[in-house]
Amino acid sequence: MERVYNFSAGPSALPVEVLETAQKEMLCYGDTGMSVMEMSHRSAAFADILAQTKADYKELMQVPDNYEILFLQGGGSTQFSMIPLNLMTDHHRADYIQTGNWAKKAYQEAVKVGDAKVIASSEDKTYTYIPKFDASLMRNDIDYLYICVNNTIYGTRFRPDNLPTVPANVPLVADMSSNILSEVYDVSKFGLIFAGAQKNMGPAGVVAVIIRKDLLGRAAVDIPAMLNYQIHADKDSCYNTPPCYSIYICGLVYKWLKKLGGVPAMEAINKEKAAKLYDFLDNSKLFKGTVVPEARSLMNVPFVTGDADLDAQFVKESKAAGLENLKGHRTVGGMRASIYNAMPMAGVDALIDFMKRFEMAH
Numbered sequence: 001m002e003r004v005y006n007f008s009a010g011p012s013a014l015p016v017e018v019l020e021t022a023q024k025e026m027l028c029y030g031d032t033g034m035s036v037m038e039m040s041h042r043s044a045a046f047a048d049i050l051a052q053t054k055a056d057y058k059e060l061m062q063v064p065d066n067y068e069i070l071f072l073q074g075g076g077s078t079q080f081s082m083i084p085l086n087l088m089t090d091h092h093r094a095d096y097i098q099t100g101n102w103a104k105k106a107y108q109e110a111v112k113v114g115d116a117k118v119i120a121s122s123e124d125k126t127y128t129y130i131p132k133f134d135a136s137l138m139r140n141d142i143d144y145l146y147i148c149v150n151n152t153i154y155g156t157r158f159r160p161d162n163l164p165t166v167p168a169n170v171p172l173v174a175d176m177s178s179n180i181l182s183e184v185y186d187v188s189k190f191g192l193i194f195a196g197a198q199k200n201m202g203p204a205g206v207v208a209v210i211i212r213k214d215l216l217g218r219a220a221v222d223i224p225a226m227l228n229y230q231i232h233a234d235k236d237s238c239y240n241t242p243p244c245y246s247i248y249i250c251g252l253v254y255k256w257l258k259k260l261g262g263v264p265a266m267e268a269i270n271k272e273k274a275a276k277l278y279d280f281l282d283n284s285k286l287f288k289g290t291v292v293p294e295a296r297s298l299m300n301v302p303f304v305t306g307d308a309d310l311d312a313q314f315v316k317e318s319k320a321a322g323l324e325n326l327k328g329h330r331t332v333g334g335m336r337a338s339i340y341n342a343m344p345m346a347g348v349d350a351l352i353d354f355m356k357r358f359e360m361a362h
């Protein structure tokens with residue numbers, strides 16, 4: 001059986017090189033005589049894996065020293081609760097920009113904790129654009145402003161040059177689950193960045209959190225220990241058994257990325273891949289991208305033919321051609337190609353070739 005081009009939005013394709021290394025090291029990691037899956041999280045071997053993985057992530061993301069990096073469990077969705085529980089503690093108030101389902105879910109969890117408010121939204125046009133942000137929209141005395149940087153379902157993104165500008169005393173909190181490590185963002189502009197691993201960084205089961213150190217320790221002591229950033233920071237992500245194997249695979253992905261030239265090199269490749277696909281969509285007589293050009297994601301590219309039956313036929317035939325998981329999210333229909341870091345240029349070329357043939361036939 002040959003490997004397919006997997007356009008899944010998540011969990012998603014991993015670099016073949018990473019899978020091969022994991023395969024080689026599956027039974028015996030180094031000189032330990034055991035698999036990383038079988039190792040104590042308190043062992044010297046795992047301590048090295050965790051320390052190296054953290055150091056490589058710090059280097060790749062250019063994380064300043066006044067930030068802590070945590071590898072936690074519970075996926076992106078647990079962050080929706082941890083963020084308000086840990087940060088909405090001074091004024092008990094936070095503002096949210098709603099650019100899709102994931103931002104909405106984050107807001108819905110925040111409402112359970114305190115006074116959360118949606119101050120800008122693109123829901124009126126099915127989240128096909130990024131709403132204009134003006135600092136005057138923010139309320140006074142908020143504990144943070146929350147954004148979802150890349151909107152996996154709708155294929156929009158806040159570009160690095162289009163992030164909301166916030167006053168120094170308002171931390172910008174960001175969900176980067178679906179575009180982490182895909183292009184350069186300046187970490188110092190954020191109070192907290194989190195990313196579930198299973199799209200651009202590794203397998204499901206781990207979420208990486210970058211948090212400015214002055215934001216630790218703000219939670220009430222009676223919140224559950226597992227939801228307290230300070231406790232995880234004090235124990236260097238080993239308060240309880242961490243998702244050891246997922247962390248190890250993230251480490252292999254970071255090594256792969258470093259060898260490639262890091263995030264700037266990846267960004268150049270991603271921009272070329274995305275431009276190819278968007279150019280094709282812009283010039284196609286059959287297919288149409290659904291997002292306004294200035295908000296287009298480099299990672300998730302939704303498109304339609306305008307005919308639901310033809311869309312379904314496209315998904316079916318593309319699958320037969322070895323192009324997997326092109327069906328759009330159930331809430332929007334149509335198609336979506338997720339072209340994360342691990343999708344090679346050849347995969348994008350194969351998709352465009354197939355689209356050309358489909359267009360000729362229809």
Ligand code: PMP
Nearest residue numbers: 075076077102152175177178196
């Ligand atoms: N945020 C974004 C941007 C996502 O795409 C997703 C998952 N698709 C989530 C959060 C939720 O992540 P999880 O399933 O790990 O809870």
